[in-house]
Amino acid sequence: MHRFFVSPAQLAEDEGELSGELHHQLTRVLRLAAGEEILLLDGAGLGCRCRIETLTKNVIRFRVLARAREAEPAFAVRLIQGLPKADKMDLILQKGTELGVAAFTPLEAGRSVPRLDEARRLARGRRWEKVVLEAARQCRRSYLPRLAAPCCLPEALVGDEELRLVLWEEESRPLAEVLPAVAPHGAAVLVGPEGGLEAREVEAARAAGFIPVAFGPRILRTETAGFAVIAILQYLYGDLGPAGKADLPAPSSKEST
Template sequence: MHRFFLHPEAFGDNETILPDDVVHHLKTVLRLAVGDELLLLDGLGSLYHCRLKTLGKHAATALILKCWSEQETALPVQLIQSLPKGDKMDLVLQKGTELGITSFSPVVSERGIPQPSDDRRSKRHQRWQKIIQEASRQSRRPVLPRLDEVQPLVRVLTDCNANLRLMLWEEECLPLSAALPEAPPSSVAILVGPEGGFSDKEAALARQHNFQPVRIGPRILRSETAGFAVASILQYTYGDLGYREP
């Protein structure tokens, strides 16, 4: 069944109004018609089995047949990602969402790229939200990952309350496996630096906020690759990637 995310306020008691972008996809891509059924999600865990009631050129409504809730099965992982160059953050958001990352916190670091103007920043955030939404739809996640505004590194480190906090740092000798506890942590934060890596000052700041510096192995991964490489390991070790159907 085709799935689409809508804003939670779009859902009424018995029916919902579909936004323009969903209407366009229904008509021009999927070529659905009145009476066809689809699954609508509010991004918070509620799912709505619906039937198309009306389908016009720019507007459509769907009748709600059934509603239920689902919870995430992935290990809660916050990815604190220093802004990479170009559009590499798009890949981080897409693949990170597929791998079960529950929140993305992009940060500005000493060797990272500077922030754009307010207008470009707003458009970029909207594009990032769409990437997360599409990746969540494709990977069949019931809850949309949280996307924070870009913030200074120190602010995100101060606000982090994850149970296990890892900083990926190529100058550290402690392997990732040695930093992983036997008992599953309730939540994990992964801190990833920019292309030029963290400065010594930033590494010391992360340590002050209880982040354990680790290295993944003998190879140096790109900034946009490192986060979801470690997320894969964590989801297999503690989350749902290692789950086997009974």
């Protein structure tokens, strides 16, 4: 069944409308017809199995047939990513979403090459939102990751994650030494841009509760390092391990209120 994210307001009632880009995708790309069913999600765990009732030139009317809500993943990982060159951030957002990252914090680090003015911030923000949305739809996530605006280090370090890691190849402990035996209440992973983090940035992160860790004998690219650590954390504590949860099933009954 085709899955699409919509605003929570569009699923508040048992009937609703779709227009704009989603209307184009359903009618022109997928060529769906009246009577066919789709799964609409609000990005916060609610999935609604819906039937297309009518299609006009600009509007699709649908009816909600069933509702189901998936519990929020118990283990949340936030990726604080130093802004890389070119379009590497698109890849990081896409693959991070597939790996179950709960929140992205783009970081304007000291060695970040892109320096974004307000117009470029807005343009990139819109593109990044689309990348995350499409990646979440493709990998069948029911929760959309939170995407913050690019920020400086002091703002990026604010958080209450129990496990806080900063990847740094100098004077760092091996990752395996700092991983707790019991699943922590959330984790944050700080990754520098090309060229890595500056020593002063690592010290600021350390003061905020981050543990500098090294990741094996090889130096990984900025677009690879976060994925590697997040995959390990998700396997040990999250839904990629033996106790991982299944995808949201197609709902079969109305959600209780």
